[in-house]
Amino acid sequence: MVSPGILLVDKPAGITSHDAVARTRKAFGTRKVGHAGTLDPMATGLLVIGIEGATRLLTYIVGADKTYEATIRLGQTTSTDDADGEIIVRAEETAWEAVTPERIAEGIAVLTGAISQVPSSVSAIKVDGRRAYDRVRAGEEVILAARDVVVSRFDVIAERAGSGTLDLDVIVDCSSGTYIRSLARDLGASLGVGGHLTALRRTRVGSFDVADAVGIDDLAGAATLTAADAAARILEALPVTAEEARDLRHGKRLAGQASRLTGALAAAVDPDGALVGIIEKRGDDLKSAMNMPEAAS
Known part of the structure; x- marks a missing residue:
């Protein structure tokens, strides 16, 4: 008999959260599996999965604060706000004159704290029963409503200049429901050069850390947190x-x-x-x- 528990999985790029759940069902031999917060296919990192009776805990985990590591590419706007989309605008050379360290810091400051943001159209939000990113990639136009979120940390930890681009490696601590693609898009727009994400990784959900997670190919026999241990973390x-x-x-x-x-x-x-x-x-x-x-x- 499968014991109830919480499994921490490090989701790779290229698969959906549903795919990860399906593989967990197969590895543990049970249909009763769910997750506490979707990662879309491009994103990697921590997926908190409940097994058997511990799925009842997921509702208390899904709203926890999150930490993400990401790379924002300034200088290009894409159709999906990430590197999977088509580049639709490239910044003119003259636009870079206004992109100073001070302006970047100011743009980040505006996007820190309690803010209202429009989620990226390729987010995992469901629109009439289908994920927004599925609708966008099927050629549909998707417009999502703004939502209030809290970004408690938005730090640049490295930057790299390219040919007509500037990549910012950032760490973001935020409330549940925050979209990092939207931060990239809005920062680029405020600087007048456009922006999108080239990498996104979730490293923390509440007190659960990706350092304790197992890889997608190591699910069989993976250790889980007991329901009591998991509940005591949240x-x-x-x-x-x-x-x-x-x-x-x-x-x-x-x-x-x-x-x-x-x-x-x-x-x-x-x-x-x-x-x-x-x-x-x-x-x-x-x-x-x-x-x-x-x-x-």
Whole structure:
């Protein structure tokens, strides 16, 4: 029987997140597999995958902050805001006169903090049931609505001048739902030379790091985090007694126990180290927001 757990996978370029999930299903011999946040085909890096009952945890992981490493190429605008698209505009030589280190820093500052951005048309957002990038690559015009996001870090760590281009290697810490392609596009537009992504890698989701991930060809027999260990990485862990665990599993409240939580949610862990579920405050009481399936005896 497959044990529930969280698997960290380092997705390579050229496959979809759905492909990675399909390969995980085959490697673990179960259909009950899901992921906490799509990476589109060009992107590489951390994909957080839930197996069996641990898929119930994914809803608490998907909204976590992320870290990306990326390369922004200034000087070219493409049809997809990345290197997979057709170059539609090349910057005129005279446009580079205004592209100074100070102007780049100013452009980045505008794109840092709480901002509103229009996602790239080749994002993984679904439009009428289909991924936006599938629609764009099928020749359709896709216009997505702006959304509010938070970019808490946008640092340039290296730069390389090319023939009519300037590549910026950047690290971005951001809220869930931020599109790095949009940052590249908008930075290039603000500088008057255009911009797109040539590389994108997700290195962190919440407290999960790509350094702990397995490659796509190493899924068979790969170690997973237990549901309890994974939950404790994203929420406060609250030890409960065997009696309290039984009550929570049966839908009963823990009367007058809300003060035991410092935040709104916590991971309830029984004396055997198993995750009972996610609990929340309800007035002065604690109650289950999500219960894990009980292990078969």
